[in-house]
Amino acid sequence: xxxxxxxxxxxxxxLAGSLEALxxxxxxxxxxxxxxxxxxxxxxxxEASAATPQEVLKQRAERGDANAQYALGLEFGKTREFQExxxxxxxxxxxxxxxxxxxxxxxxxxxxxxxxxxxEASLWFAxxxxxxxxxxxxxxxxxxxxxxxxxQDFAIAVRWFKLAAExxxxxxxxGLGRRYAAGEGVKQDKVEGLKWYxxxx
Numbered sequence: 095x096x097x098x099x100x101x102x103x104x105x106x107x108x109l110a111g112s113l114e115a116l117x118x119x120x121x122x123x124x125x126x127x128x129x130x131x132x133x134x135x136x137x138x139x140x141e142a143s144a145a146t147p148q149e150v151l152k153q154r155a156e157r158g159d160a161n162a163q164y165a166l167g168l169e170f171g172k173t174r175e176f177q178e179x180x181x182x183x184x185x186x187x188x189x190x191x192x193x194x195x196x197x198x199x200x201x202x203x204x205x206x207x208x209x210x211x212x213x214e215a216s217l218w219f220a221x222x223x224x225x226x227x228x229x230x231x232x233x234x235x236x237x238x239x240x241x242x243x244x245x246q247d248f249a250i251a252v253r254w255f256k257l258a259a260e261x262x263x264x265x266x267x268x269g270l271g272r273r274y275a276a277g278e279g280v281k282q283d284k285v286e287g288l289k290w291y292x293x294x295x
Contacts, residue, residue, distance in 0.1 A: 176207025195222035212243035231258035248279025267294035
């Protein structure tokens, strides 16, 4: 399947959704269990010890927690350690974490810690956009406006801009306003265009 077909297919995925459930299994000590004597030994659970927040975060990320992996990628990104950052973003993205998928798209656009790859960027944007991530919806729409690694298609761009705009994404609102004002991918409607410009202010 070519890249364009994958991206068109992503729009239909908006009708699909997924729920993540977290469960915890805690077992209290039996009533007759003796109270252990105090010792100087560190507790076995690092999260119950005096571990730093960063250590706790890494423990969770290493156990496969996608939110922790995303947060760890964000932390390394702040210090521009892009390769280490991308390692954690990718782990989260492959688990379906939409914001991590969008970030991986951005990394491939700008070549931060990876080789620039416009098609790979578009694929990650499409994955995140299909899950309703507004930044990715805007990014994907912009690529269709520009014809960047996908065929230029204003109608598809308008669909993605509208989805992001309805979630309050200001840049998408302005982009949608421009499309209506110019009649690109949609019937020209300057009143509708002005409406979206004003919403974005």
